[in-house]
């Protein structure tokens with residue numbers, strides 16, 4: 001497990017030091033549009049805590065933080081109007097294609113390229 005880097009771009013977005021097109025925010029999570037969308041709807045949901053990846057999050061976050069995060073993913077899908085048809089993905093580690101090392105879930109809907 002790599003060490004959390006507080007200078008990653010999503011940490012900067014969380015601290016308000018970098019911009020984003022916000023979709024939703026609560027105590028547990030922030031959701032914003034992916035800067036390079038790969039589907040008609042492509043939103044990223046990130047927890048407010050410092051977790052490198054899905055594995056870090058599920059292994060170390062409290063039950064409350066985990067429940068709150070997944071509730072936020074569900075809320076985001078509903079708010080986007082895609083709750084009847086969407087996909088979620090999370091890349092883990094370089095071998096899994098992860099580029100930004102703050103845990104995030106991609107919420108996508110619409111035809112795949």
Ligand code: 5GP
Nearest residue numbers: 009020032033034035036091097098099100
């Ligand atoms: P992953 O780590 O899941 O493989 O990919 C990171 C995702 O974050 C990519 O889909 C990329 O387009 C998106 N991304 C990278 N930098 C930024 C940024 O500064 N703002 C936003 N909104 N999305 C970003």
